[in-house]
Amino acid sequence: MRPLSALTIAAGLLFLTIEAGAEPTVAPGYRLETISTPGAAYSGLSRDGEDLLVTDLASGRLYRRGPDGKLAAFGPAFPYGLDVIGDPTGPYRVVRVGDDLVVAQGWTPVNSDEGPLDHALVAFDGTGKLRVISRDFWNPFDFIVAGGIYYVIDSARNSVERVQANGRKDTMMTFRRMGEATTALQNLSPTEFAEEKSYEVDAVPTGIGLRDERLHIALFGGFPFLAGAGKIVSIPEAGGASMPRVDVEGLNAPVSIAVDSDGDLLVLEHGTYDQKEGFHKGSGRLLRLDKMTGRRTVILGGLTRPVSVLVWDERRLVVSELGGNLHFLTRETAH
Structure with a gap:
């Protein structure tokens, strides 16, 4: 199967239009500021000193937002376009690693010839000189760096890859296909999913985070993106x-995870899905999972196709949406 976009790989179908959703809803004790850029498709987020780094799949550019609040393009332009399903592909994420900035670059756009930067982990220095760390991926959607090691999510291969600084790579885990309950599938489409048939979907790993010497991985789940089928x-x-330990179940297409200053897990849900309408507008949300009790709190709701969550500091969070929105969430009181 040809790899598709980070969110649709092995899923087989996804509605293509990125539309504005309902106004986001914020939990008590939080303040929300949103900036919007028409035509942008914001994806990866990271912190570089006092600057926010953002990737834009609609232009293949990297952006830096300084303390003045202005977004400015920087660095090389990366390949970008649409995959065979019609979702954007390009630089999924950029992260500061020592003197370099490292980019996870997505699959080759459907109307382009494959280039040397496609489906790769790419570094560039202050002069803009590019160095490919590894191209041995299909769709490297997210990564973290710990102890000089890159831990890369390959959504197309349903795997977690460990990559040395010199590019040497080994597969840590390849996730099995996940079985879905026939009753749930019949409710979704009684004619397509007959009672006597079983159904499996690819795990589709997306986000990755590190806590207590364990790598936590979001499993988005493949088509038909059943509500509650996602896992951490x-x-x-x-x-x-x-074997992987199941820490959280019952999620709606989790796409990004992070660990906050209290050790709580933040989970960004892409939302709920309908075969006719695609992902419902306003169904994405950001959850906080208490480390001690596991209690779930929705701290930001009403999102449409959110992609990444970033912990800026002990009070502030940033969330990106494919519709060109950046949400800045500030905690005003203790939670």
Whole structure:
């Protein structure tokens, strides 16, 4: 199967139009500021000193937002376009690593010839000189860096890859296909999913985070993106043959995760899905999962196709949406 976009790989179908959704809703004790850029498709977020780094899949450019609040393009332009389903592909994420900035670059756009930067982990220095760390991916949607090691999510291969600074790579985990309950599938489409048939979907890993020496991975789940079918699983950072541990279930297409200053897990849900309408406008949300109790709190709701969540500091969070929105969430009181 040809890899598609980070969110649709192995899913087989996705509605293509990115539309504005309802106004976001904020939990008590939080203040929200939103900036919007018509035509942009914001994806990856990271912090570089006092600057916010953002990737834009609609232009292939990287943006830097300084303390003055202005977004300015910087660095090389990366390949971008639409995949065969019609979703944007390009630089999914950029992260500061020492003197370099490292980009996870997506699959080759459907109307382009494959280039040397496609489906790759790419570094560039202050002069803009490019260096490919590895192209041995299909769709490297997200990554983190810990102890000089890159931990890369390959959504197309349903795997977590460990990459050395010199490009040497080994697969830490390849996720099995997930079985879905026949009753749930019949409710979705009684004619397509007969009672006597079983149904499996690809796990489609997306976001990754590190907590307590374990890598936590969001499993988005493949088509038909059943409500509550998403999971968060974890594996030891050191690797090994152990099976992934299921930490959280019942999620709606989790796409990004992060760990806040209290050790709580933040989970960004892409939303709920309908075969006729696609992902429902306003169905995405940001959850906080208490580390001690597991209690879930919705701290930002009403999102449409959100992609990334970034912990800026102990009070502030940033969330991106494919519709060109950046949401800045500030906690005004203790939670």
